[in-house]
Amino acid sequence: MRLRTVFTDSGESRAQVRIDGQWYTSSASEVASLLTQPDWRSTLGGQVGAGSAERVAPVVLNPTKIVCCGHNYRAHIEELGHPTPQFPTLFAKFADTLTAWDSDIALPGPAESVMFDWEAELAVVVGAELRHADRDTARAAIAGYTVANDFSVRSWQRRTPQWLQGKAFDATTPLGPELVTPEEIDPADGLRITCRVNGVQEQVGSTDDLVFDAPELLSYISSFTTLRPGDLVLTGTPGGVGTAHKPPRYLCGGDVVETEIEGIGVLRNRITAAST
Amino acid sequence: MRLRTVFTDSGESRAQVRIDGQWYTSSASEVASLLTQPDWRSTLGGQVGAGSAERVAPVVLNPTKIVCCGHNYRAHIEELGHPTPQFPTLFAKFADTLTAWDSDIALPGPAESVMFDWEAELAVVVGAELRHADRDTARAAIAGYTVANDFSVRSWQRRTPQWLQGKAFDATTPLGPELVTPEEIDPADGLRITCRVNGVQEQVGSTDDLVFDAPELLSYISSFTTLRPGDLVLTGTPGGVGTAHKPPRYLCGGDVVETEIEGIGVLRNRITAAST
Numbered sequence: 246m247r248l249r250t251v252f253t254d255s256g257e258s259r260a261q262v263r264i265d266g267q268w269y270t271s272s273a274s275e276v277a278s279l280l281t282q283p284d285w286r287s288t289l290g291g292q293v294g295a296g297s298a299e300r301v302a303p304v305v306l307n308p309t310k311i312v313c314c315g316h317n318y319r320a321h322i323e324e325l326g327h328p329t330p331q332f333p334t335l336f337a338k339f340a341d342t343l344t345a346w347d348s349d350i351a352l353p354g355p356a357e358s359v360m361f362d363w364e365a366e367l368a369v370v371v372g373a374e375l376r377h378a379d380r381d382t383a384r385a386a387i388a389g390y391t392v393a394n395d396f397s398v399r400s401w402q403r404r405t406p407q408w409l410q411g412k413a414f415d416a417t418t419p420l421g422p423e424l425v426t427p428e429e430i431d432p433a434d435g436l437r438i439t440c441r442v443n444g445v446q447e448q449v450g451s452t453d454d455l456v457f458d459a460p461e462l463l464s465y466i467s468s469f470t471t472l473r474p475g476d477l478v479l480t481g482t483p484g485g486v487g488t489a490h491k492p493p494r495y496l497c498g499g500d501v502v503e504t505e506i507e508g509i510g511v512l513r514n515r516i517t518a519a520s521t
Numbered sequence: 522m523r524l525r526t527v528f529t530d531s532g533e534s535r536a537q538v539r540i541d542g543q544w545y546t547s548s549a550s551e552v553a554s555l556l557t558q559p560d561w562r563s564t565l566g567g568q569v570g571a572g573s574a575e576r577v578a579p580v581v582l583n584p585t586k587i588v589c590c591g592h593n594y595r596a597h598i599e600e601l602g603h604p605t606p607q608f609p610t611l612f613a614k615f616a617d618t619l620t621a622w623d624s625d626i627a628l629p630g631p632a633e634s635v636m637f638d639w640e641a642e643l644a645v646v647v648g649a650e651l652r653h654a655d656r657d658t659a660r661a662a663i664a665g666y667t668v669a670n671d672f673s674v675r676s677w678q679r680r681t682p683q684w685l686q687g688k689a690f691d692a693t694t695p696l697g698p699e700l701v702t703p704e705e706i707d708p709a710d711g712l713r714i715t716c717r718v719n720g721v722q723e724q725v726g727s728t729d730d731l732v733f734d735a736p737e738l739l740s741y742i743s744s745f746t747t748l749r750p751g752d753l754v755l756t757g758t759p760g761g762v763g764t765a766h767k768p769p770r771y772l773c774g775g776d777v778v779e780t781e782i783e784g785i786g787v788l789r790n791r792i793t794a795a796s797t
Contacts, residue, residue: 309615309616310615312685315683330681331680332680332681332686333681334681334682334683335681335683335685335686336612336613336683336685337612337613337614337615337685337689338613339585339586339613339746340585341746341747342746353745376691398745401745404607404608405606405608405609405610405611406610406682407591407610407611407612407683407684408683409588409611409612409613410608410611410745413613413745413746414745414746415652415745415746415747469629469674469677469686469689469690469691470615470617470618470689470690470691471617471691
């Protein structure tokens with residue numbers, strides 16, 4: 246099963262569901278709302294026409310929580326020269342960071358000073374309320390998986406010991422294009438995750454290389470805070486980020502970044518120069 | 522002018538405004554909603570009766586953003602042995618962390634292992650949308666000031682390089698009891714901020730000792746993300762936290778913590794043992 250959120254011609258948002266290769270529109274305003282309706286199959290309306298001008302939105306529009314895990318792929322941890330962590334390194338993002346799978350992303354300043362870097366990530370959407378959940382309960386509460394790029398402003402990320410300000414620029418985290426449910430796919434099977442810049446593969450990893458996998462992260466997070474339908478957990482990035490190049494390689498206006506997870510989907514974002 | 526949010530007998534929330542020493546109830550569901558209505562004075566209903574059983578809630582119930590600044594009081598920075606920072610150290614909290622000014626706060630585990638510590642803070646509530654705001658614009662967008670305690674689970678805060686998990690336990694950040702508007706009070710005048718544990722003063726500072734004051738913080742945050750009415754900025758804690766004691770001193774079940782800012786108000790929270 247695949248789900249997505251779209252903006253209609255009239256500017257409203259709607260959840261859509263793919264059945265037998267065709268998209269159907271729901272009365273729910275986005276995927277997160279759909280997930281809160283146990284009988285959501287009954288809300289499905291007509292099939293989406295082939296000529297529809299609808300625009301695909303981020304899978305969820307306004308999660309109350311986005312929790313991100315750093316240092317989670319073994320290969321990326323080795324690249325950074327760190328030991329395998331005992332606990333997940335967690336930080337938050339705001340819903341304002343989210344943008345569509347095909348959005349242009351504006352550099353938040355001159356390319357040479359902002360040091361804008363890519364981070365391909367597997368994103369998990371929560372489907373049920375979780376608090377003090379064990380691993381099995383957490384696993385059962387996963388609504389599905391999608392693709393994110395946690396684009397990072399390294400210069401701001403490094404201004405202070407806390408990463409937030411380099412990770413929280415509005416509209417810098419593309420998310421989508423679709424949510425794929427756990428019946429269809431399991432990251433534990435090892436899905437290939439890649440990031441290409443102007444067609445050149447920069448990152449490659451496998452989703453079975455996570456120190457803390459999706460059920461483990463949701464369980465851990467639920468030990469201190471409540472997760473709810475539509476909340477988002479970003480599971481970290483594999484090796485190959487720009488800052489680990491020797492010398493470092495950061496994004497410039499005109500660069501095109503493709504972020505792909507096998508069996509889930511691909512993001513395609515053009516980087517544009519800062520507005521003056 | 523003073524504003525607060527209350528829960529009524531029927532479980533609804535309402536904003537209230539104090540005029541000439543008396544509280545009046547608004548039709549707005551909380552202070553954040555009130556702030557979005559330019560004509561909110563016209564929504565005021567009857568005076569609140571003296572025998573009312575209403576319970577004071579956190580000043581804002583569901584901010585989309587809570588941004589906290591660490592290492593901001595010069596005295597606390599010296600206590601930690603750090604140099605004066607060039608940029609504010611920022612991290613996020615979730616709305617679920619908020620609790621009422623007089624709530625009991627449950628330790629999230631055995632006292633000796635969680636290392637639960639106090640952090641008295643001046644909290645700023647945003648009153649208008651801000652993006653790329655200069656200092657004067659940011660100052661004009663401050664709805665008012667209130668009191669917070671950023672109670673911190675030091676053991677979790679130190680598990681990884683990012684503090685979030687030690688700062689994001691549900692219902693551990695009391696906020697209130699009232700919002701005081703900038704016409705009535707200015708932290709730049711130097712308001713005394715204190716934290717007492719079982720009547721013993723542990724923290725004392727002055728709100729004119731901030732490296733980054735409220736307008737500066739709002740302006741800086743707005744350079745990467747949008748702030749909106751009801752959003753919350755916590756400005757950091759003065760010297761005297763428990764972890765800086767030699768040996769460190771952490772909270773136990775039964776301790777009573779009072780957090781006070783001169784001219785704004787006082788929080789009074791009893792710490793309770795972890796539920797088994």
